Amino acid sequence: MQQKHQYHSIDDAIKKLEYYCSYQERCHAEVTQKLQQMHMIPQAIDAIVVHLIENNFLNEERFACSFARGKHRIKKWGKLRIINELKFRGISKYNIDTALKEFSNEEYFETFETLSESTWNSIKETHPAKKKKKFCDFLIRKGYESHLIFDKCNELSNE
Template identity: 65%
Template sequence: MQKKIFTFPQAVQKLEYYCSYQERCHNEVVDKLKTLAMSSQEIDEVIAHLIQNNFLNEERFACSFARGKHNIKHWGKVRIINELKFRNITKYNIEKALKEIPQETYLHNFHALTEKHWESIRETNLNKKKKKFCDFLLRKGFESSLIFEKLKDLEITD
C-alpha cells in the first residue's frame, strides 16, 4: 500500500483541523506532519502558518494541559511539569500553566483524593498500606512533602 502524498494546501487544511479540535504542542504537530511525508521546509512553513493564524499556541496548550490533567486525571504539579518538559514546553510556559491551578483547588483535590484512596486500600499491614498510599500519590505527581504530611494526619485519625 502506497502512502498518500499531500499537497501543501491539503496539509495545511488537515493540520488546521487537527489543531482546532484539541490544543496541540509543536512536537505533536511536527510528528503529524512527518506522517504526511512532508519535507522539513514544508513542516516549518505549515507550523509558521498555524502560529500566525492562532491554531498553534504553546502557552495556550500548556495552560489547557495543566488544567485538564489536574482537574480530570488529578495529577500533581510534579507530574504535570515532567509531562510538559517531555513535550519540550519552555520553562516560562510551564510556570504560566501551573498558575492556572489555584492553590486552594490544588489542595482541595489533593485532600479529597488522598482520603478516598486511603479508605480504598484493603491492606491490613500498616507499613504496606502506607507504601501503597505513597507510591500511588508519587505516581500521580504530588510533592513528597505534601504526601508525608497527609500520611501523618491519616495515621493520627486511624
C-alpha cells in the same frame, strides 16, 4: 506487502492540520510529528507550522494552560507530573510556569486532600506499613510533592 505512502500538497496538509489543531489544543511537537507521518519534507513542515502559529491554530502557552488545567481537574495530577509531562513535550519553562497558575493553591490542596482521603479509604491492605507504601506510591505517581504525601500519610495512619 509494501505500503503505499499517501502524499499531500502543502494546501491539503494545511487544511488537515488546521482541523487537527482546532479539534484540540496541540503542542509544536505533536504537529511536527503528524506532519512527518504525512511524509512532508522539512521545509514544508516549517512553512506549515509558521502558518499555524500566525493564524493562531497553534499556541504553546494556550496548549500548556489547557493541558495543566485538564490534567489537574480531570485526572487529579499533581504539579510534579504536570511539569514533567510538559517538559517531555518540549514546552518552555515560561509556559510551564504560566500553566501552573491555571489552578489556585486552594484548589490544588483541596484536590490533594480529597484524593488522598479517598485513596487511603480505598486501600484494603491490613498491614500498616504496606498500606502506607501503597498510599505513598500512588500519590507519587500522580505527581504530588513528597512532603505533602508523607505529612498526609502520617496524619491518616494516626487516626
